[in-house]
Amino acid sequence: TINDETVELVQPYFEMEDYTLQHGKKVCGNVAGLLSWTQAMVVFYGVNREVLPLKANLAKQEGRLKIANAEKDKAQAELDEKQAELDKVQAKFDAAMKEKMDLENDAETCKRKMQAASALIDGLSGEKVRWTQQSKEFKSQIKRLVGDILICTGFLSYCGPFNQDFRNLLIKDLWETELRAHKIPFSDDLNLISMLVDQPTISEWNLQGLPGDHLSIQNGIIVTKASRYPLLVDPQTQGKAWVINKEQENELQVKSV
Numbered sequence: 001t002i003n004d005e006t007v008e009l010v011q012p013y014f015e016m017e018d019y020t021l022q023h024g025k026k027v028c029g030n031v032a033g034l035l036s037w038t039q040a041m042v043v044f045y046g047v048n049r050e051v052l053p054l055k056a057n058l059a060k061q062e063g064r065l066k067i068a069n070a071e072k073d074k075a076q077a078e079l080d081e082k083q084a085e086l087d088k089v090q091a092k093f094d095a096a097m098k099e100k101m102d103l104e105n106d107a108e109t110c111k112r113k114m115q116a117a118s119a120l121i122d123g124l125s126g127e128k129v130r131w132t133q134q135s136k137e138f139k140s141q142i143k144r145l146v147g148d149i150l151i152c153t154g155f156l157s158y159c160g161p162f163n164q165d166f167r168n169l170l171i172k173d174l175w176e177t178e179l180r181a182h183k184i185p186f187s188d189d190l191n192l193i194s195m196l197v198d199q200p201t202i203s204e205w206n207l208q209g210l211p212g213d214h215l216s217i218q219n220g221i222i223v224t225k226a227s228r229y230p231l232l233v234d235p236q237t238q239g240k241a242w243v244i245n246k247e248q249e250n251e252l253q254v255k256s257v
Contacts, residue, residue, distance in 0.1 A: 002045045010038060147179050147186025148195065155192055155218075156226045164215045196221045208245040211238055 013019050024032030154175055159167045171192075179186050193202075193214065205220050206212055219239065223230045232239045244254060 002041060007042050007045055010042065014039065014042070141187070144185045144187045147184045148190055150179070150184070151175055151186060151190060152192060152195055156196075156222060157228070159218075160222045160226060160228070160230055164218075167218070193217055193221070196225060205242065205246070208242050209238065210242040 019035065021032055021036050024035040151171060155167070155171065159170060162170070176186065197217070197220075202212075202217060202220075205217070210216055210220050216238070219230075219232070220242070223232075223243070232243075234240050240254075244252060
C-alpha cells in the first residue's frame with residue numbers, strides 16, 4: 001500500500017537530525033524499531049519501484065521464452081521428422097547410385113567381353129581360311145609323307161661321309177628321280193633340317209659350339225639321330241668341341257690319338 005505520496009509525506013522526518021536509530025534508542029526501544037522500519041520501508045519502496053517493472057518484464061519474457069521453446073520443440077520435431085525422411089531418401093539414393101555404378105561396371109565389362117568376342121570371331125573367321133588351307137596341306141603332306149620319310153632315312157643312313165655337293169647330288173639327282181620313276185609322292189621343296197630337328201634344338205647346339213651353316217646342322221642331325229656311329233672329318237676341331245660340350249653332362253671320355 002505504500003505509494004509516492006506516503007514516501008513524500010515521511011521524507012521531512014528523515015531529514016531531521018534526531019530521526020536516527022541512536023536517538024530513537026534513547027527515547028524507547030520500540031520507537032527505535034519503528035524508526036528503523038520506516039526508513040527500511042522507504043528504501044524497499046524505492047528499490048521495489050525499479051524491480052517491479054523488471055519482474056513484470058521478466059514474467060513477460062519468460063512467457064515469450066516458453067512460447068519460443070514450444071515453437072522450437074515443434075520445429076525440432078518437424079526437423080527430426082524431415083531429417084528421418086531425408087535419411088531414408090538419401091539411403092534410397094545411395095542404393096540407386098550403387099546399383100547404377102554396378103550396372104555401368106557390368107555394362108563396361110559386357111562391352112569389353114563383346115569386343116573381345118567380336119575380335120575373336122573376326123580372328124577365327126580368318127583362322128577358318130587358314131585352317132582350311134592347312135587341312136588341305138596336311139592331306140597333301142600325308143600323301144607325300146612316304147617319299148619324304150624315305151629321303152630322310154636315306155639321308156641319315158648314307159649321307160654322313162659326304163660333303164654338301166655330293167649330298168645334294170644323291171638327294172636331288174638320284175633319289176628323287178627314283179621316287180618319280182616309281183610314282184612315290186614326295187615334297188619337291190623338302191627341308192631336311194626342319195623335318196628332322198626343331199629350332200630350339202638347333203639354338204642349343206649353336207650355344208654348345210656347333211656352327212650355324214646348313215652342312216654343320218646336317219652333320220649334327222646325323223650325329224644325334226643316325227643309328228650308325230658317326231665319323232667326323234674335323235680339321236678345324238669345331239665338331240670335336242661341340243661333341244665335348246654336348247656330352248659334358250654324360251661324362252664323355254675323349255682320347256687323343
